[in-house]
Amino acid sequence: MKLSVGKLAISISVAVAFAVIAFLNLRLKGRSVEFLTEHTDAVDMQPSFSPDGKTLAFVRFKELVLLDLSTRSVKKVRTKGLFGIAHPAWSPDGKKLAFSAFHSRSYRNDGGGAHLIVMDLKTLEWKCLTPGSDFNTRPSWSPDGKKLAFTKLSMQGASICVYDFQRKQLQKLGLQWGRSPSWSPDGKTIAFISSRTKSPDVWLIDANGQNLRPLFEDERTDEDMPCWTVDGKFVVFSRQTALASGPKKRDLWAVKLADKTAFQLTECPQNWWAMTPSASPDGKSLVFALRRSDHSVICRIFVDWNKIKPQRLGW
Numbered sequence: 001m002k003l004s005v006g007k008l009a010i011s012i013s014v015a016v017a018f019a020v021i022a023f024l025n026l027r028l029k030g031r032s033v034e035f036l037t038e039h040t041d042a043v044d045m046q047p048s049f050s051p052d053g054k055t056l057a058f059v060r061f062k063e064l065v066l067l068d069l070s071t072r073s074v075k076k077v078r079t080k081g082l083f084g085i086a087h088p089a090w091s092p093d094g095k096k097l098a099f100s101a102f103h104s105r106s107y108r109n110d111g112g113g114a115h116l117i118v119m120d121l122k123t124l125e126w127k128c129l130t131p132g133s134d135f136n137t138r139p140s141w142s143p144d145g146k147k148l149a150f151t152k153l154s155m156q157g158a159s160i161c162v163y164d165f166q167r168k169q170l171q172k173l174g175l176q177w178g179r180s181p182s183w184s185p186d187g188k189t190i191a192f193i194s195s196r197t198k199s200p201d202v203w204l205i206d207a208n209g210q211n212l213r214p215l216f217e218d219e220r221t222d223e224d225m226p227c228w229t230v231d232g233k234f235v236v237f238s239r240q241t242a243l244a245s246g247p248k249k250r251d252l253w254a255v256k257l258a259d260k261t262a263f264q265l266t267e268c269p270q271n272w273w274a275m276t277p278s279a280s281p282d283g284k285s286l287v288f289a290l291r292r293s294d295h296s297v298i299c300r301i302f303v304d305w306n307k308i309k310p311q312r313l314g315w
Contacts, residue, residue, distance in 0.1 A: 100137035149181035
């Protein structure tokens, strides 16, 4: 009798286990939004995929951290002499990170500006590429790793600059009121935000500074922080109603380069903000910061680029 009860208990346990697995699989199949960091009291911003897709660099309370996507472990990166970290970007070989930061007064005549920093992730040694009093931020590597595009903000306005590592020279692309550059996967084009019109829109320019043209324009909305999908077919960006209209939320959108068709990717509730997208190297997902009130988390959505539908966000 005891043996029968034992066998029955085992059978029930196995059945329950299979039921739980089936239920979880059903939930996972239907889930398209994934929270990668805790949403209790975090302020996590500006995620960036590593080239191998295994790690995220992002900013937590203005400090640089790395998230292992397989274990979900978070590791703070020691940035001695640097503070106010913002907008990390991986080098194509995955060995370095570029970001903007303020640094200690060890550099004379730095003028107190926000500098463009490149850090070796193995040695944690860093170099300042932009001494001076300007604010330099939002870097984007060329696919060959030889150049770095970024935003320079000075008294004359915002402009896009390119730093050449081989020549150790800084080149201005001649764009006044251009910001947030993003290099295309083939290295030929830079997407950026232009304020040449009534509202910030998504524009394209050849990497040599020629052939300036609009990609997405809408005077009713403001766009920001474009990034490319790995196949170069879409540019993803954040979008909100124009500041003059008092925006209540911000969502992610994508525009297809072939025909300039725009697609909404997220559907945020009021007072929620989806920001700073980064596309995965395998082309299947996007990570971004989801902000509400005074805290934000890192999220991931999985996108079927052949059948794009807006995905509801919230927690």
